[in-house]
Amino acid sequence: MADATAQIAATGTERLTTADGRPLKTALARAQARARRRAFLLVLPLLLFIVVTFIVPIGQMLHRSIHNDGFAANMPQLTQWFAETEPGTEPDETAYAALAADLKAAAEAKTIGVVGTRVNYEMAGTRSLFTSTGRKARKFEPPYRAAILEADEKWANPDLWGTMRQVSRAYSPNFFLAAVDLARDNEGNIVRAPAERRVYVMLFERTFVIAGLITFLCLLLGYPVAHLLATLPLRTSNLLMILVLLPFWTSLLVRTTSWIVLLQGQGVVNNTLVATGLISDSSRIQMIYNQAGTIIAMTHILLPFMILPLYSVMRPIPPSYVRAARSLGASSWTAFRRVYLPQTLPGIGAGALLVFILGVGYYITPALVGGASGQLISNLIAFHMQDSLNWSLAAALAAVLLGAVLILYWLYDRLVGIDNLKLG
Amino acid sequence: MALPVYASPLERLWYYSYRVLCGLIFLFLIAPILIVIPLSFNVEPYFTFTEKMLSLDPDGYSLRWYDTLLTFGMATPEAPRDSSWWLDVWNNAAWVRAAKNSVIIGVSSTVVATVLGTVAALGLSRPEMPYRRAIMAILISPMIVPIIITATGLFFFYSATGLAGSYVGVVLAHATLGIPFVIITVTATLVGFDRSLPRAAASLGASPTTTFFKVTMPLILPGVISGALFAFVTSFDEVVVVLFVAAHDQQTIPRQMWNGIREQISPAILSVATILVIVSVLLLATVELLRRRSERLRGISG
Incomplete structure (x- = not known):
């Protein structure tokens, strides 16, 4: 040195x-x-x-x-024919020969069900056509066109050939189209799905509306509480904070169960209302297994996520600002609106975004207390994963939801910063 | 915020109604959690207070639902309650087995999440860390991405890799879900961590390992334990991933509750809920004590 x-x-x-x-x-x-x-x-x-x-x-x-190769992997010859011909080509004898050979091979390999299911996603009622024709495929003799049409004349349907041409491509955006209620016609144009199958856009809308409503309710309930906690002496507010943190630490299933117990037809709330004579025994309020149940239970579950960020923003605000405004002649409402509220906006933004992000993806609570009208998009993803087994559609719906959540997450990081995420 | 002496009658009215309003919101927060406790002692199979319960008649209360927790799934529930009966409970009772699974999965995933998360938090809170923001965003994302999406992804991944239906699969998944909590709590503890302390240790001849265990670790320990408790609770309360990737016989407490609520909701669920509420009270108390200790250690007066 x-x-x-x-x-x-x-x-x-x-x-x-x-x-x-x-x-x-x-x-x-x-x-x-x-x-x-x-x-x-x-x-x-x-x-x-x-x-x-x-x-x-x-x-x-x-x-x-x-990507779904349920058709392409099990029907190679017909897939080949589709690849070599123009869209809209009339199926000729070569096509029927390829179909017959593929059906025979698929029936022997026991993959005919997979093929039928894949076509069935796009065109209802075709699964049984594949399995029943597959059983007869062993005996098919040339000319194949006549033989197959004899087995089932539905094979002549040009819509079916159009659908098969579409599903013969392993990579296709069709599941994303289905996830936003669109479909392709035989010429490959994008059209709206038949009215009875248009459910997904409605469910996305419902999910966002309910999540928005829950965010609003959380803000409405959380703001006064956070303000009270922030202005009380630290000793008292720490004690009251336990009431906010305990729900946060309690199992989600416990809280959902409690709401079932409270809100059901013979539950505590209805019984109290009947006992006090506010409503008659015959007109008990249906508060659960519908949208109301989802909204009430989710508001309760997400409320701490609103209160905590609000509190951490409100605590350092010096009370002298509002007092100064009052001393300069502002009414208490004006002092709140012009002086206090603007200082809490970062907390409102952080809490609202967090609650909205968590609310959009909720699954357990709507599944247990939502009934039919309180189901959100997550429940439909679970349905396609576990019951209808249309995994590609479930994945496409999940991808759309993921996209929405990631945009919100990016926004949260830009506005609030992930570093500022606090737990208790 | 005491009521000032110059307050007008209208403001006085608002002041008190505001307090009442807040009281009601607190009630909304806490009542649903407390209501299950008395109801779990109901002698009748109902979810509401009976006449006897309201008049505090001891006949209205019983421990029968807690008893079902032990006897449900046993080989010989009617046998006399000697040591072999208790052995039967330990080995066969459905809820006891679920609890054992939950604890095994919870503890293993907590260990994985805490070790990896703490080491990463040490790196993340160094000022030299490159791409800090982007990496942090990735590490926190399991908390933000809807659980159904994570479960769907894991379902495809585990069926392809053969991890489906194994304990390892569930533990890894739960560790992933717990990691954001460990990162958040440990980085929060490391804010304001005095960087000259490890340097002082090094100048006195301590190796990096000794410095970590003797100097850094004791200071961040409260944050690490809080993070670990968060990770444990996350795993202990997780049902969706278990439903998607676990084998049928891998019951956990939340899964058992989920089945109970979906099929035939009985007051036995309420007794489980009561036990879980008591567990969460204990956990909350621990975390709160640790937080105060950590603030004292770091010299932040509360």
Whole structure:
């Protein structure tokens, strides 16, 4: 160090160097690069873990939403014919020969059901056509067109051939089209799905409307409570904070169960209302297994996520600001609206976004207390995963929901910053 | 915020009605959780207070639903209650087995989440960390992405890799879900962490490992334990991933509750709920004590 100083003093304009003669700039850059590498190495194991157990599975799901080779993999010859001909070509004897060969092979490999299911997604009622014709496929003789039409004349339907041409492509955006209530006609044009199958857009709308309503209710209930907690002495507010944190720590299923107990027809709330004579025994209010049940229970469950960010913004606001406004002649309402409220906007933004993001993806509570009218898009994804087994459509719906959530998440990061996420 | 002496009658009225309003909101928050406790002692199979319960008649209360928790699924529930009966409970009772599974999965996933999460939080809170914001966003995302999407993705991934129906699969999934909580609590503890302390240790000749265990760890321990408790609760309360990727015989407490609520809701569910409420009260108390201790350690006066 002493040498270095001496050097600078001696040469004046010469570059700064470290004791061993390297330029100081390079040495500093090297040290910083080492520190960066060290920090990154600490994070790396977790990053790899999350990539493997979280990012890759979601990537696989997204792939599934545009890829389904249920038809192409099991009907190779017909797929080949579709690839070689123009869309709208009349099926000729070659096509029927390919169909007969594929049906025979698929029936023997017992994959005919997979093929039928794949076509059935796009055109209802075709699964049984495939399985029944598959059973007769062994005996087909040329000319195949006549033989197949004899087995079932539905094979002459040009719509069926149009649908088969579409599903013969393993990669297609059709599931995304279905997820937003669109479909393709035989010429490949995008059209609206038949009226009785248009449910998804309605469900997305309902999900966003209900999540918005819940966010609003949480703000309405959370704001006064957060304000009270922020203005009370710390000792009292810490005690009252337990009432906010306990629901936060209690199992979601416990809270949902409690609401079932409270709200059902013979439940505590209805019984109290009947006992106090507010309503008659015959006119008990239906508060659960419908939209009202979903909204009440989810508002309760998400309320702490609104109160905590609001509280952390309100606590540091000095009470003297409002007092100053009052002393300058503002009414208490004006003082609140012009002085206090603007200072709490970051908290409102943080809480509202968090509640909305969590609300949009809710599954358990709507499934248990929502009935038919309180189901959200997550419940439909679960339905397609577990009951209808149309996994590609489930993946496409999940991808649309994921896109919406990621946009909101990005917004949250820009406006609030993930670092500011606090728990209790 | 005491009522000022110059308040007008209207403001006085607002002041008190505001307090009442807040009281009602607090009631809305806490009543649903407390209501299940008395109802779980109901002698009748109803979800409402009977006449006897309201008049505090001891006949209106019983422990029968807690008893069902033990006997349900047993080989010989009618046998005399000696040591072999209790062994039967331990091995066969459905809720006891679910509890054992929950604890095994919860503890394993908590260990994975806490170790990986704490190490990563140490890196993330270094000022030199590159791409901090983007990496943080990725690591927190399991908390934000709807659970049904995570479960769907894991279902495809596990069926392809053969992890479906295994304990390892569920543990890894639950660890992923718990990691954001560990990251958030530990990075919060590391804010204001005095960086000269590890340097002082190093200058006194301690190796990085010794410095970590003797200096850094004791200071961030409260945050680490809070994070671990959050991760444990996340796993202990998780049902969707279990429904999607676990085998049929891998029952956990939430899964058993889920089945109970969907099929035939009985007051036995309420007794489980009561036990879980007591567990969460204990956890909350622990976390609260740790938070105060951590603030004292870091010299932030509360």
